[in-house]
């Protein structure tokens with residue numbers, strides 16, 4: 186059995202300032218992860234029109250919240266900028282960080298569907314940009330992110346981007362941005378498929394005669410426990426499945442339906458293809 190992932194790479198030595206644009210759900214999850222890894226609040230600048238309680242409390246510990254430019258009208262040059270606003274507000278909001286970009290600044294965007302090309306067009310020429318796609322388990326430090334950089338990203342900046350993203354879970358790098366729509370369809374949207382599985386198991390349990398609260402608890406704990414087992418195990422999903430399937434038994438009877446024509450594989454292939462197409466259309 187594998188040990189739980191070790192995500193505790195220290196950010197104590199991370200150079201500041203680190204500017205976060207948008208402290209919503211995802212931005213706040215990253216912020217929490219960075220602080221847990223030892224990043225000093227004094228190294229952080231947050232631009233957020235409606236900061237939550239946690240961000241306001243950090244502002245009392247040195248975090249700079251919506252700072253005004255200095256008297257000379259100069260904004261602080263950031264070592265790194267993380268863009269976590271909604272993709273729809275990007276055209277208006279992203280250019281505002283330009284004043285914080287200097288030689289060596291890394292820009293890391295987690296906006297769904299906003300391409301490296303879009304970002305390069307909205308930022309000063311020559312900016313080092315990493316585009317990344319995380320997913321919601323980031324909220325508990327158990328996300329998976331796929332990242333891709335433009336030609337301006339140095340080895341040091343790639344390492345920095347990896348460290349910032351490791352604060353919310355596992356990180357994979359892509360060399361080809363074209364795969365990002367499929368990544369979004371599998372892991373970005375993926376948590377919704379898993380939650381749907383829990384919902385469907387609950388409904389099926391009720392249909393099979395279980396009291397609704399018990400059906401919901403059984404489905405929830407089964408999905409969560411199996412996810413944790415998969416996470417900790419060295420075995421792949423197919424082997425774990427086979428290990429709980431005796432020939433001619435109850436699991437085998439269910440799997441015959443799920444793996445038969447029109448079953449899980451076919452449905453998910455169709456669903457993920459639809460999400461990939463949608464991502465491509467939205468990116469334009």
Ligand SMILES: NC(=O)c1ccc[n+]([C@@H]2O[C@H](COP(=O)([O-])OP(=O)(O)OC[C@H]3O[C@@H](n4cnc5c(N)ncnc54)[C@H](OP(=O)(O)O)[C@@H]3O)[C@@H](O)[C@H]2O)c1
Pocket residue numbers: 206207208209210211212232233234235269270271272274278295296297298318319320321373
């Ligand atoms: N949630 C996910 O599962 C997920 C997964 C992958 C990628 N992403 C990406 O992560 C990004 C953030 O998503 P989210 O779920 O965290 O959204 P969210 O909770 O709405 O966060 C966006 C934040 O940006 C703030 N904002 C808006 N205008 C701003 C401005 N001018 N300056 C600074 N901040 C501004 C918003 O403030 P207001 O509330 O005042 O508008 C909000 O707090 C999106 O681009 C999304 O595509 C999310």
